[in-house]
Amino acid sequence: MESFFKTAQTVPLNHYILLSAIIFAIGVIGVLIRRNAIVIFMSIELMLNAVNLLLTAFSVYRGDATGQVFVFFIMALAAAEVAVGLAIIVMIYRNTNSIDINVLNRLKW
Amino acid sequence: MSIFYFIAFLSILFAVLVISAKNPVHSILYLVLTFFTFTIQYILLNAQFVAIVNFIVYMGAILVLFLYTLMLINLNKNSEPMKTNLVKIAAVLGGGCLLVVVVAALKATGASDPVLFKDPNLGLVKNLGKVLFDEFLLPFEISSLLLLSAMVGAVLLATKDTKTA
Numbered sequence: 001m002e003s004f005f006k007t008a009q010t011v012p013l014n015h016y017i018l019l020s021a022i023i024f025a026i027g028v029i030g031v032l033i034r035r036n037a038i039v040i041f042m043s044i045e046l047m048l049n050a051v052n053l054l055l056t057a058f059s060v061y062r063g064d065a066t067g068q069v070f071v072f073f074i075m076a077l078a079a080a081e082v083a084v085g086l087a088i089i090v091m092i093y094r095n096t097n098s099i100d101i102n103v104l105n106r107l108k109w
Numbered sequence: 110m111s112i113f114y115f116i117a118f119l120s121i122l123f124a125v126l127v128i129s130a131k132n133p134v135h136s137i138l139y140l141v142l143t144f145f146t147f148t149i150q151y152i153l154l155n156a157q158f159v160a161i162v163n164f165i166v167y168m169g170a171i172l173v174l175f176l177y178t179l180m181l182i183n184l185n186k187n188s189e190p191m192k193t194n195l196v197k198i199a200a201v202l203g204g205g206c207l208l209v210v211v212v213a214a215l216k217a218t219g220a221s222d223p224v225l226f227k228d229p230n231l232g233l234v235k236n237l238g239k240v241l242f243d244e245f246l247l248p249f250e251i252s253s254l255l256l257l258s259a260m261v262g263a264v265l266l267a268t269k270d271t272k273t274a
Contacts, residue, residue, distance in 0.1 A: 030128030032200030063227030080259030087266035
């Protein structure tokens with residue numbers, strides 16, 4: 001077990017930042033290329049998780065537990081966001097019979 | 110060391126599959142795998158509390174919520190809306206530009222130290238609980254209010270209005 005954790009100790013911090021940046025960019029691209037509201041929500045979850053991983057890596061790097069407590073709050077926030085967001089999506093589906101976000105263009109100028 | 114790069118590769122692979130899968134159910138299943146790779150990353154960082162919470166809350170609760178919503182919304186394969194290729198290329202270029210900017214800023218900072226465990230007990234429940242219930246007691250209580258209001262809001266939004274319908 002001890003040697004297992006030793007493996008992570010040789011990874012530079014920059015590589016964690018790089019991984020999180022790549023996942024975040026994939027999330028951004030997902031929001032831009034899809035029209036299905038649920039898949040857009042999942043892309044947002046990807047972005048939140050990328051930030052969570054980076055906060056945890058920084059927390060371990062600095063030896064400060066605050067970062068991991070912040071990850072806990074972000075997870076609580078994500079749960080609330082998903083519950084309300086999916087309820088709104090269900091309501092949109094009931095009213096328009098579709099979850100295509102291009103249907104929701106009435107606020108567009 | 111190589112286990113990090115292998116898991117990172119899997120994370121990126123599954124994340125790309127999440128946004129490229131045509132069927133939304135497949136997207137959700139790939140998202141489960143992506144979150145599982147994140148859990149392994151947390152274990153590698155010895156952040157045990159975050160790993161367990163990620164496993165239970167994200168893979169257990171949030172993804173099940175997604176699947177149930179998808180089940181309520183009866184989608185068939187032909188109705189899956191897709192954007193035009195021009196918009197897709199523009200979106201990938203935009204996201205790629207964001208990535209290039211972040212990576213360029215990262216390059217400017219130069220080489221970094223490896224992530225060492227200064228305190229091996231940092232991510233344990235005992236240690237985090239002490240921080241959470243000491244320094245962050247007020248935000249913790251407020252987050253419970255947030256979850257309560259989110260629950261009430263979700264129930265209110267998703268129930269059919271019996272008066273008007």
